[in-house]
Amino acid sequence: xxxxxxxxxxxxxxxxxxxxxxxxxxxxxxxxxxxxxxxxxxxxxxxxxxxxxxxxxxxxxxxxxxxxxxxxxxxxxxxxxxxxxxxxxxxxxxxxxxxxxxxxxxxxxxxxxxxxxxxxxxxxxxxxxxxxxxxxxxxxxxxxxxxxxxxxxxxxxxxxxxxxxxxxxxxxxxxxxxxxxxxxxxxxxxxxxxxxxxxxxxxxxxxxxxxxxxxxxxxxxxxxxxxxxxxxxxxxxxxxxxxxxxxxxxxxxxxxxxxxxxxxxxxxxxxxxxxxxx
Ligand SMILES: Nc1ncnc2c1ncn2[C@@H]1O[C@H](COP(=O)(O)OP(=O)(O)OP(=O)(O)O)[C@@H](O)[C@H]1O
Numbered sequence: 001x002x003x004x005x006x007x008x009x010x011x012x013x014x015x016x017x018x019x020x021x022x023x024x025x026x027x028x029x030x031x032x033x034x035x036x037x038x039x040x041x042x043x044x045x046x047x048x049x050x051x052x053x054x055x056x057x058x059x060x061x062x063x064x065x066x067x068x069x070x071x072x073x074x075x076x077x078x079x080x081x082x083x084x085x086x087x088x089x090x091x092x093x094x095x096x097x098x099x100x101x102x103x104x105x106x107x108x109x110x111x112x113x114x115x116x117x118x119x120x121x122x123x124x125x126x127x128x129x130x131x132x133x134x135x136x137x138x139x140x141x142x143x144x145x146x147x148x149x150x151x152x153x154x155x156x157x158x159x160x161x162x163x164x165x166x167x168x169x170x171x172x173x174x175x176x177x178x179x180x181x182x183x184x185x186x187x188x189x190x191x192x193x194x195x196x197x198x199x200x201x202x203x204x205x206x207x208x209x210x211x212x213x214x215x216x217x218x219x220x221x222x223x224x225x226x227x228x229x230x231x232x233x234x235x236x237x238x239x240x241x242x243x244x245x246x247x248x249x250x251x252x253x254x255x256x257x258x259x260x261x262x263x264x265x266x267x268x269x270x271x272x273x274x275x276x277x278x
Pocket of ligand 1: 011014015016034035036037038039040041042043
């Protein structure tokens with residue numbers, strides 16, 4: 001479980017987090033959605049002990065990240081946005097170094113690495129140099145590395161950034177599997193479909209604040225199920241309707257140039273913040 005109260009962070013004069021309140025229960029897959037600069041990475045860096053908060057409190061499975069930082073760190077694994085693997089070493093060697101950092105005994109380390117490589121479907125690449133792997137496979141190595149010490153909470157910072165759509169979907173499958181096996185997941189993304197597909201609940205982050213937090217279907221339902229877009233000289237105009245029939249009725253007899261579609265999380269984000277996520 002993650003419990004955050006009034007979490008704040010300033011870098012010099014920049015206020016990255018302006019007071020975040022949040023509880024993520026055990027076993028949930030929680031998504032933090034926002035555009036570049038909203039404060040997603042800062043939140044993860046604070047929770048995983050990579051940077052210090054400037055106000056508020058945060059607990060990971062009841063361990064305060066400030067007063068019980070070692071215990072708090074043991075609760076969590078981190079998949080960072082940057083691929084910080086050693087390209088000159090093999091997949092197995094990269095994981096082995098990490099296991100040594102956690103002081104895992106050699107036999108246990110070997111078994112755990114073999115099991116994890118199987119879990120992320122990389123067994124056949126265990127002796128490949130990391131620099132020879134595609135972006136999607138490197139992400140899998142990062143995920144295996146983050147899981148090595150059996151964390152109960154996994155932080156994923158933009159886990160599919162820069163990947164092709166089909167590779168992205170395979171990573172989504174892996175993330176779902178990790179959740180189903182009992183790990184709490186905190187994921188940041190600026191991909192709407194990722195949050196919509198994966199998350200039990202999603203928070204909309206804007207300029208260091210949470211402006212909405214709920215299940216994706218509820219955030220969408222608040223606007224209505226269907227949208228009509230019209231491309232006008234002044235830009236795109238959109239109207240929302242509770243159902244398809246109401247949207248069709250509203251379009252009847254109007255000029256062409258209207259498009260009927262389902263409402264998505266991007267609409268909900270735009271309605272809350274006046275901004276687009278991407
Ligand atoms: N080390 C730092 N020094 C100064 N300012 C920083 C630092 N790290 C982040 N910031 C600023 O804090 C704010 C939040 O940044 P953060 O990286 O958390 O956003 P983000 O939502 O993760 O965006 P991105 O998707 O680009 O990583 C931004 O205004 C950013 O410029």
